[in-house]
Amino acid sequence: xxxxxxxxxxxxxxxxxxxxxxxxxxxxxxxxxxxxxxxxxxxxxxxxxxxxxxxxxxxxxxxxxxxxxxxxxxxxxxxxxxxxxxxxxxxxxxxxxxxxxxxxxxxxxxxxxxxxxxxxxxxxxx
Numbered sequence: 001x002x003x004x005x006x007x008x009x010x011x012x013x014x015x016x017x018x019x020x021x022x023x024x025x026x027x028x029x030x031x032x033x034x035x036x037x038x039x040x041x042x043x044x045x046x047x048x049x050x051x052x053x054x055x056x057x058x059x060x061x062x063x064x065x066x067x068x069x070x071x072x073x074x075x076x077x078x079x080x081x082x083x084x085x086x087x088x089x090x091x092x093x094x095x096x097x098x099x100x101x102x103x104x105x106x107x108x109x110x111x112x113x114x115x116x117x118x119x120x121x122x123x124x125x126x
Contacts (some may be wrong), residue, residue, distance in 0.1 A: 002042075002122065010042040010054075016062070034074065036062025045084060052084045056096075064104045072106035080117065090124040 002012045017035045024030075040058035058078045065071040080098030087093060096117040103110050 002045075004045075008044060010045040012040040012042060012056075012058075014038045014040075016060070030067050032064065032066040034062065034064045036060040036074065036076070040080075042082075045082075050086050054082050054084065056080045056082065056098075058098075064109075070106070072104050074102065074104040076100060076102040082117075084122070092122045092124075094120045094122060 001014075002010050004010045015035075015037055018033070020032045022030045022032075038058060038060040040056050042054050042056040045052060045054035045056075056079070058080065060074075060076045062074050063071045064074045078098050078100040080096045082094055082096035084092050084094040097115070098117055100113045100115075101111070102113075
């Protein structure tokens with residue numbers, strides 16, 4: 001969901017959840033569950049042109065749990081640049097690239113990643 005707060009700023013909240021089960025070749029398994037609430041602010045995303053370039057900042061807060069260990073707070077922050085292509089009236093495609101920093105405090109995991117974000121389709125209802 002994307003909410004255009006003004007002609008130059010859009011807010012994009014989202015929820016993420018993941019479950020991974022890893023089986024060791026030496027026997028045994030490990031299950032990891034991760035969840036987060038995310039919010040992004042996109043600047044320049046509401047232009048009327050067929051192709052719009054924009055930049056954004058985002059952040060998330062959530063949790064991660066692996067095996068029998070207690071859940072740990074996890075947070076992330078990122079910056080992104082993207083492009084949105086209007087295909088037909090009220091339908092657009094977008095793609096983004098960004099730099100993400102993630103930190104799971106008690107879990108002992110930190111990550112810095114540069115990469116592409118998934119491609120998306122926007123259908124405007126109004």
